[in-house]
Amino acid sequence: MEIGLLHPGAMGAAVGAVLTAGGARTSWVSTGRGPATRRRAEDAGLTEVPDLAALAGCEVIVSVCPPAAAVDVARSVAATGFAGVYLDANAISPRHAEEIAGLLGRATVADGGIVGPPPRAAGTSRLYLSGPAAAVAPLERLFAGTPLRPVVLAGPVGRASALKLAFAAYNKLTYALAAQSHALAERHGVGGELRELAADVLPDTPLGAPEGIASAGRRAWRWEGEMAEIAAACADSGLSPALLAAAQELFGRWRDHRDGDVAVPELLQALVSRPE
Incomplete structure (x- = not known):
């Protein structure tokens, strides 16, 4: 599976390491990122790509960024024409989660909430998911059996x-x-x-x-x-x-x-x- 990760901070890099450990080719965008981000990405086994356009063909894009940037990140992804599954895993309000779902009209959007520390050991961290089954089901399969335990909530984007x-x-x-x-x-x-x-x-x-x-x-x-x-x-x-x-x-x-x-x-x- 081809996955894009935006962006490998402390939490994002740990999520990326979970994905690469499961066999997914997980890419990150290096443009505008500093040496600390690069070190985290390399340690997590992520694949460097130059820009967002390189992620447009991914099956899944996972957004783990500062809350204030979540809407802008989604808007930038939408501009690439991305049409896969988009997981917004940021600490944002339900209203902003709904706004992001509206921005990404071609993609299928899942609302995610990570609870716990960066997932490095089983039993420490959960990924709550809500939204359409077409987005939630593949994400549940993707993270099943990993240190980031998926928990599906019935209902629309915003509940997670x-x-x-x-x-x-x-x-x-x-x-x-x-x-x-x-x-x-x-x-x-x-x-x-x-x-x-x-x-x-x-x-x-x-x-x-x-x-x-x-x-x-x-x-x-x-x-x-x-x-x-x-x-x-x-x-x-x-x-x-x-x-x-x-x-x-x-x-x-x-x-x-x-x-x-x-x-x-x-x-x-x-x-x-x-x-x-």
Whole structure:
């Protein structure tokens, strides 16, 4: 099977490695991508192609990109005349998932939501799928038996995205709340006491294990956009987007720490400093 992958970031490259391990020839577009992306693509066994037009003949294109870019990526793919199965596996609102399905009029579009870390071991990550059977069924077969376990949801495009965002809202807000709490405690000289209290009472949470905040800080550049998508989904559903907008602003203060080594005290200090 010929598959196109857009684009091999940390999650995308891991998905690509799953596909190549299953025997699929999986290609990525190198134009405009940096050396870090190239290293990830090579490690995943992906095949380099120069531009999107080279993917037009693929049977499947999988989009795993920052949420804010998902619609533009789909629009660019549509311009190539792609007519295969398109999997949008991004953390986007149901409304944007529906918009993407409309953009790709010649393709058959499946809505996907990846829950869990980059899929490298069985039992850690799920790919929720919704949409027309003509798109969902071949994707379910493609990922069956891999570390990225497919789970089919009955219903149209948008349902997988809704589940992904509902889960992400709780999961990622816990890191925002933990960071805010630790920053407040540090500001008043009781950081050590909060760490001791939380480790004793809530040991298996980001509050009780604040070292996880460092990992959140490295991914905040992506989570910032994801919060915007969840806020939009809440507004579309008649729910208040205010909590998600606040988390978006918090994660925005960490965007400069993308993929780097950063200590928790530095991240906490960024929360009490004025944003640029």
